Each structure stands twice: as structure tokens, then as C-alpha cells.
């Protein structure tokens with residue numbers, strides 16, 4: 001999964017640190033990241049490369065380290081034009097990168113997005129400043145403190161004998177089938193969210209809900225909790241057409257292999273496909 005980068009180590013403790021030329025720099029325009037075009041994909045530029053683009057007096061700030069290499073953030077105006085050889089891209093551009101750049105870049109973009117959304121105080125409207133003792137944004141006028149936004153999500157692998165409940169979200173450009181998932185609502189537990197999401201999106205009940213694991217999902221400012229469960233009762237699917245284009249029971253032998261290096265969704269599917277069994281009840 002995206003956060004499993006051993007032997008590399010993520011250090012995301014808040015600190016204030018000066019940039020080195022070879023550190024990475026995420027240039028962020030409020031919604032997109034400036035990446036270097038490289039072959040068919042993209043690469044994260046270094047601080048030295050960004051300085052050559054007219055930012056000699058580098059005003060970026062430190063975000064995190066992976067091993068000895070830091071990731072800095074430089075926020076630019078929304079209308080800043082991408083220089084030649086560069087492009088402003090959405091978060092998906094980090095997906096094919098090597099594990100260190102993928103996790104570091106996407107996490108940096110997650111923090112950059114949070115900073116971009118909190119330039120002004122939501123309580124009094126004053127201009128905010130970055131906290132100096134922890135990762136926070138502070139309003140110097142009214143004292144309002146804002147911490148990074150991490151939205152909890154549940155994802156559930158529902159088993160019905162030798163079949164798995166799979167679905168396709170209408171907003172996902174990837175045509176492959178995945179699992180039922182959704183954001184946790186205010187006032188409910190992760191378990192309640194799992195039951196509710198499966199009922200809302202597929203119209204079936206579940207039992208034997210068991211925690212599988214979790215992962216950060218910086219692409220949607222989220223933390224995802226993965227679960228396994230079994231169908232409880234009627235297997236007739238009533239698909240929520242506003243969210244999904246497909247929802248169906250797929251036989252184990254009809255599920256293709258999924259790469260498990262990025263998402264917990266694929267790990268849950270592989271876990272079922274390669275012989276996952278739940279204890280009998």
C-alpha cells in the first residue's frame with residue numbers, strides 16, 4: 001500500500017528546516033501540483049530546479065522528510081503559468097511514481113491543499129498564519145486554530161460464499177471494479193458507516209464485520225479503514241445509481257489480479273481472490 005515504503009522511512013513530525021538544493025519542492029497553485037514532464041509521466045522537481053524558474057529567493061517551507069530528503073512546499077497564485085517542460089497536474093499524477101516520490105509527493109499535496117483552503121480564518125475572515133510549534137494554521141486576530149483535514153472513509157469487502165460484492169463508482173476514470181466505500185458521517189462509528197454504506201450503495205445487509213487494516217489516502221485528504229464482511233440474508237442488489245455505474249456479485253475465479261502496491265481496495269480484493277476465508281458462524 002502507498003504508506004508501505006520500507007526500507008525508507010517517512011518522518012512527518014512538524015519542524016522548521018532550511019532547504020537543500022536536492023530536496024524536493026512541490027509548487028502548488030491551490031488545486032494542482034507543478035510537476036516536471038518526464039517521458040510519458042511526471043517527476044517531482046527539486047528545490048534547485050524550482051530556484052532556476054525565477055524563485056532564486058526560495059520562500060518555500062518544510063513539510064516532511066523521507067530518509068534524508070525533505071519535501072518543501074511553495075504556494076503560487078492560481079494564475080501562475082507553468083514554465084516550459086512543466087505542467088500543473090491533479091493528484092493522480094503521483095500514482096505511477098516510485099514509492100518514495102508517490103507517498104512524499106501525494107502527502108505534500110494533501111498538506112498543500114489544506115493550507116490553500118485556510119488562507120483566511122473561517123471564524124472571523126482575517127488572514128491566517130502558519131503555526132510555529134505544530135502543524136497548524138492560526139488566526140492571529142481571534143486565535144482560531146485549524147489542523148490538517150483528514151476525512152475518514154470505510155471500504156468493505158463483502159463476501160457471499162465464493163463471490164465478492166464489487167462496484168464501479170461513476171466518478172472513477174479507471175474502468176475496473178472495486179469495492180463499496182464511502183465517507184464516515186458525523187456522529188457514527190466506523191462500523192456503523194460500513195453497514196450504512198453497503199446498504200445505501202448495494203441495498204444488502206452484512207454481518208461478521210471485521211477490521212482488516214488502514215491506509216492514508218492523500219488523493220482525497222482521507223484515511224481509509226478497510227473491512228471484511230459477509231452477506232446477511234437476501235443477496236438481491238439494489239444499486240445506488242447516483243454513486244455507482246455497476247454493483248454485482250463477482251465469482252472468485254472471474255476476478256483478475258490487482259496490484260497491491262498502492263491501495264487497500266486492491267489488497268482487500270486480492271485477499272479474497274487468493275483464498276480469503278472468514279470463520280464459519
Ligand SMILES: [Zn+2]
Nearest residue numbers: 121124139142
Ligand atoms: Zn479569526
